[in-house]
Amino acid sequence: MSESTSTVSVTSAAPKKGGGRRKLTLPWILLIIAGGLALVSLVRVISGADDLTSVGQVSGALELAVPIGLAGLGGLWAERAGVVNIGLEGMMILGTWFGAWAGFQWGPWTGVVFGIIGGALGGLLHAIVTVTFGVNHIVSGVAINILAVGATRYLSNFTFADAEGGSSKQSPRIDAITEITIPGLSEWLADLQAKHWFLVSDIAGVVGGLVTGLSLLTVVALLLIPGTWWVLWRTAFGLRLRSCGENPVAAESLGVNVYKYKYIAVTVSGGLAGLGGAFLAIVATGIYQEGQTGGRGYIGLAAMIFGNWMPGGMALGAGLFGFTDSLKLRGGAENVHAMLLLIAILLTLVVLWQLYKKKYLGAAISAVVAAGLYLWYAFTDQVPSQFVDAAPYVTTLLVLALSAQRLRMPKADGLPYRKGQGK
Template structure:
């Protein structure tokens, strides 16, 4: 984003900011890419007979696992668009899980949601004070918050949960459900269509069926936060000012923007979103707090945000990808991962052809060789070890980040120290 050029541009409430410039995939092209990937997946399903890779249950589980990752990534996006690196997302999620369950089992699940958001926001506030007011290195502060949150919840859990029915030093009493819903008629029709195992149509039905079957109300809220964040950050004067703090805070200050205020607000919102992701884990995914239940999802959310190029839409796709690979652990993991080896080989071959068309011959040859090795692994085995299944989400995280690194563009002032008046 280019910083505003006049004070009037920043302060006028009638300002209509434009979308970020640069090479971005248009919506029609994006839909074609998704349709192509789904068609390729359908071919793999028909060849391998692994119908579980696109059934409704698989997609529903993937959505449930993607939500906390997406919320953590969305929190990171808010902070980093204002110029503050938030490695502390994991710790803020931990605070959300604990505070959400603590309030939820006493006063009800919706109270738990609100208190969990506040718990994560408190972690965000601490990170903001340390990095903005005292100019501590953002990475150091984030790591410290992760350690502090883990230690604090371990200390508080026995005090809060022991002595209550179902509670222990590492687990809270159960929390009532927020409730789930399915769209009558549509959910059943999509599931029946998915059971036909037709090419593409059944796979599309499985994908859509997972979005409308047995969905939590909190999932609906989380999904709505993606377009809401895009609209606020890219279509409002508030969002323009906030993003200017992450691109060029000195220029923003010279035009009347209170940089400190916007950075504080962004990091507190970031913590609240990560806390909401933690609440999802301790109230929706599991109806109780359990020590260690975040399992690094804050870090994977950060990776999803980077994969999405600091954009809400790309972040949602990244979270969905990581949630899907994580769901393979729960439903027919070994058979499904083995089938996806073939899909990976085909994608690598397609990538090699694309690189060759762009005259990047060395990269094309390397990609083709890797694709051949993956295909040899698929053809020479009938299943993959359970250890590979468990490691799949993390391997996919690394591979996706490595392949997308060349097109990434972080906010220019992300992580840079700032002092009021430093441009004078």
Template sequence: MTTATAVNQPSLGSAAPAGRRLSLPVLLLVIAGALALTSIVRIITGADGITNVSQMSTALQLAVPIGLAGLGGLWAERAGVVNIGLEGMMILGTWFGAWAGYQWGPWTGVLVGILGGALGGLLHAFVTVTFNVNHIVSGVAINILALGATRYLAPLAFEGVQGGSAKQSPPVHSLGDFTVPGLSDALQELNAKGWFFVSDIAGLLGGLVTNVSWLTLLAVALIPASWWILWRTAFGLRLRSCGENPVAAESLGVNVYKYKYLAVIISGGLAGLGGVFLSIVANPFYLEGQTSGRGYIGLAAMIFGNWMPGGLALGAGLFGYTDSLNLRGGSENVHALLLLGAVLLAVGAIWLLIRKKYAPALLTAAIGVLMFTWYSVTNEVPNQVVSATPYVITLLVLALSAQRLRMPKADGLPYRKGQGK
């Protein structure tokens, strides 16, 4: 039996996740149902902005750095290393990307930003894998170190340079973007008609083909690429075995330290790429504090996605969409989403009743009634609620999805070479 085959045996803890995994047809039906409910709410409230092309395009742009951070977390945790330091690695990516980008061009900035994030990943791997320091402590330390390092370096590198300051880099040239000719215009026209469901799908698709950055295309391609590498190659099989049962993996000839190091360095590089997106695509310059907690939200998206690339992408899209409400008609759109939330909670309460979970069903129905009452007696929501929406959604999604999650069995556990002997 080959090593790659042996590593796939149940002895390594490859038990199925708790709960049933949704098949692709069922998942598509769920998405279609949610979109249909959103369409109904749009028609009732008149908040056409919740599914227009501009809203979806903005949501995609905001989802990319979250998705890249989450993908970085997925690589690390599939190898058994918890990476709370994603935020710090993103910060390093923003600074190094802008620093190299304004001097030598945006694509050089992309490469250097990835290396900056990978440097943070290497430090995290060195501390946690080699010295067995607690993963959470190491990650928090990297976040603090990255913030302090960039605050120290920014005045040295940018102050006195045209367009730069102690907290901001000079502008970086654009990477360019693309729009699919013909298709983009047709989808925008269809979206503007306001038809039930069809116009909403047109808005969603239109956002995917209108003014899309080349870096966005690369980020989207990394989702299926990561799935293929981790689940369809011998390399990915060995890497995942280190996160399930490193002792058994070592007994079968897997160099556990090497795979953990590689996974965490790749994790840092992906988070760094997310930071580059913020400092070159979302804004054409580095700005202190521009990550705004996206590394943590990326970690939440990964958990929501049950440590799988597809689920992670859905989570990043959800959080990106709620974040986009801050930029485009926030108060009106969030107010309309109160009605959508009330409807979804009503559906959830009915589902819980069918499953004979009476106490959770009653609580869900009560929250739904409160949300509907809030929608009925107001015409808008305070700006503070709009700003807090992405973070509230993050907490709610994690709370509601917690029962179906299964992390890698050895995730975050200390490991010493030869400890199984």
């Protein structure tokens, strides 16, 4: 009796040992989105940067966030099974090339399928090297990134170079995928957003961006986020896959074929990254160009880490980067200047929270940075162009730094595993 009581006590006390942190569940995600939107609306009113939540801004942010989100979703599949996938960038590159190669010849949806296949081939190669042969995951991922660049450059020389409208560094134009715009509602929301009312116009701008010029492939990508959550957290298949990333020895002792689930997870991971690459080539630009991924595979990995290896949190991270990147492209210095005020307010909230937690050193550092940003915003009208270009990356680093303390990766993520090692 005493042993069982002790076990129960240890079990019930376990969550408190980690600090009692709340999981990033759907209600919390919705609360974060609502609070963030109210804060952005306040900054828009103060700064006069009315494009912060315009229909075009939200639509552009969504288009920029989707490839990052798909790469992050791919990383989540692999790492939940215990395989670190640094090769997401290379798998995206394969997706862009295969998607464009098939897309300009046989149509955009065929290009999407081939983009997924191209990325999945990269994922399969990563699985063979890491799972079967036990090569270090980081080394394998970096090798795939290098291999993808060289392979696509070589293939372009005798495919796109000979095609009409193409060259050794870009493909011919690809037909567009059907876009959805809800007539009537789209115009009404655009008019409401143009009135620049506090919060109301911002909500109209966000919703309007979701119903104006929305590609069908964007809809598919958005549905993959709850789809991934359901598969990995609500099915027996997902439970077995996640057990491979937490304790593969225990999973094997219960009859789980760990190798099989790792292979499936990493191949799916590559396919999702390839889909992100195909989106870049077919939807975002309508053409393949060498180097067009621009490090989005790495940023997707950062978004996944920010989201604590959960689909909803990952989507928030991808959306944040897409938003800041869209600000840079649409409004340049004016919008990024308004972001200085937004970051300063966020840091003020961080100061209050750290004081509540009695973390005085962290509060002091945050207060100094916030004061510097307030002064920068007050005494300038714009920011240097170099800072505008770096704003999305700086934002990503700040968010990762602020969220680092609550992160918990799968316990066996990146650790070598050999079949039968628990016997």
